[in-house]
Amino acid sequence: MSTVRVGVVGAGTIAGFHLAAYSKNPDVTIVAMCDTNTERASERAREFGATAVFSDYREMVASPDIDVVSVCTPNxxxxxxxxxxxxAGKSVLIEKPMTVSVAQAEAIVRAEAANPGFVQIGYVRRFSSNAVTLKTFIDAGDLGPIYYTKATFLRQAGNPGGWFSDRSIAGGGPLIDLGVHFIDMCLFLMDFPEVQSVSGYTFAGLGNRGNIRGLTRYMTADYDIAQNSVEDLAGALVRFTSGAVLLIDTSYSMHGRDTQFFEIYGEKGGATLEPALHITTELHDTIVELTPTIDSLSFDVDEGFQKEIDTFVRTAQGAGVPVAPAMHGLHMARILAAIYESATLGTEIRLEPLSSATLLN
Ligand SMILES: NC(=O)c1ccc[n+]([C@@H]2O[C@H](COP(=O)([O-])OP(=O)(O)OC[C@H]3O[C@@H](n4cnc5c(N)ncnc54)[C@H](O)[C@@H]3O)[C@@H](O)[C@H]2O)c1
Incomplete structure (x- = not known):
């Protein structure tokens, strides 16, 4: 297999996960780092052996020495x-959320179709053993037709501050940051069903909870207690044209315990993905509880990033089709925009059918 030469744009927190995984892939050479903060880019370059440092991504992507690009910048x-x-002819691994708007998502879909490279969105949770195993069971029909998914991703004091709490940069709060993982998981497990309507809600009464003491949490360097323009909590009921429903809620701030919970129900069986994979089904008129024996029953962050990166590299080498193309990001952008619009208007939003043919003509 040919060597894949990598450039990474954005040298912050998540770039560290990409770089660690690239450095463990024998088919990869880490060539370049780019960050508007050149000191940060240089530090990462030294740490991971990149020979080129850029402050302008346009210069980096023009380099003939790079085949693929990881996009690890703010949303x-x-x-x-x-x-x-x-x-510039490169393939891109774009961190989630792919975009902050439907128009941006459509532009990436068009760019992907018009150029030789491909897009993989950084939906890291798809690659963890628990999700891979559940997807295998669902694809084999073991759960039957899926009609209901319930997902909860709550943090009591999890607003990271900085650009994450600036709506004009992040595009929103916990919904676009955390909720996106579980909405994608639902779409992925159900094979991207068409959305019919969305009813969403947001609350913003608590703020960023910068007042909380005695609790270590991730805060960005430019954390400012006075700055916060994103929601504390968001939720939605998403109806698919098949009749299936997704119910989701997610928070940065709330008076409750940190919770991750994802359940999916089909006519022949149901499964819990988080906090740990478990399958409930029926055999010979008997309810049967199944716990798979696999590496990790819960989301394993290191496994997820390594497999995400290894898959991206293999696809760049020409083996296999892109696993999370830009169309998946467009599905997501439409749902997120509809949830926020519904929350603002206080009414249900109906979505037009999504047709890639119309979009690309
Ligand atoms: N997959 C996951 O689970 C996961 C987890 C955390 C973050 N993320 C995503 O990763 C992305 C980055 O998040 P982060 O936590 O690393 O943020 P961060 O703030 O730690 O890092 C972002 C970096 O991008 C740089 N930057 C900003 N604008 C730039 C530009 N125009 N050109 C070059 N560099 C630029 C900043 O200087 C900073 O160093 C976000 O989209 C976030 O949603 C994904």
């Missing part, structure tokens, strides 16, 4: 960086 910049990379 509102993903589209510009990814489109520049695709137009």
């Amino acid at each position: 509102d910049t993903h589209a510009d960086v990814a489109i520049a990379a695709l137009e």
Whole structure:
């Protein structure tokens, strides 16, 4: 297999996970780092042996020494960086959320279709053993037709501050940051069903909870207790044209315990994915509880990133089709936009059918 030469844009927290996984893949050479903060880019370059450092992503993606690009910058910049990379002939691994708007998502879909490279969105949870195992069971029909998914991703004091709490950069709060993982998991497990309507709600009465003492949590460098323009908590009921429903809630701030819970119900069986994989089904008119014997029954972050990166590299080498193309990001952008719009208007939002043919003509 040919060597894949990598450039990473954004040298912050998540870039560290990408770089650690790239460095463990024998088919990869980490060539370049780019960050508007050149000191941070240089530090990462030294740590992972990259020979080139850029402060402008346009210069980096133009380099003939790079085959693929990881986009690890704040949410509102993903589209510009990814489109520049695709137009320069590179493939891109774009961190979630792919974009902060439907228009940006449509632009990436078009750029992916018009250029030789491909898009993989960083939906890392799809690669953990528990999700891979559950997907295998669902694809084999063991759960039967899926009609209901219930997902909860709550943090009591989890607002990271900085750009994450600036709506104009992040595109929203916990919904676009945390909820996106579980909405994608639902779409992925159900094979991207068409959305019919969305009824969403948000609350913002608690703020960023910067007052909380005695609790260690992730805070960005530019954390400012006075700054916060995102929701504390968001939730939605998403109806699919099949009749199936997704019920989701997610928070940065709330008076409750940190919770991750994902359940999916089919006519022949149901499963809990988080906090640990478990399957409930029926055999010979008897309810049967199944616990698979696999590496990790819960989301394993290191396994997830390694397999996400290894899959991206293998696809760049020409083996297999892209697993999380830009269309998956467009599905997501439409749902997120509808949830926020529904929350603002206080009414249900109906979605037009999504047709890639119309979009690409
Ligand atoms: N997959 C996951 O579970 C996961 C977890 C955390 C973050 N993320 C995503 O990763 C992305 C980055 O998050 P993070 O926590 O690493 O943020 P961060 O703030 O730690 O790092 C972002 C970096 O991008 C740099 N940057 C900003 N604009 C730039 C530009 N135009 N060109 C080059 N560099 C630029 C910043 O200087 C900073 O170093 C976000 O989209 C976030 O949602 C994903």
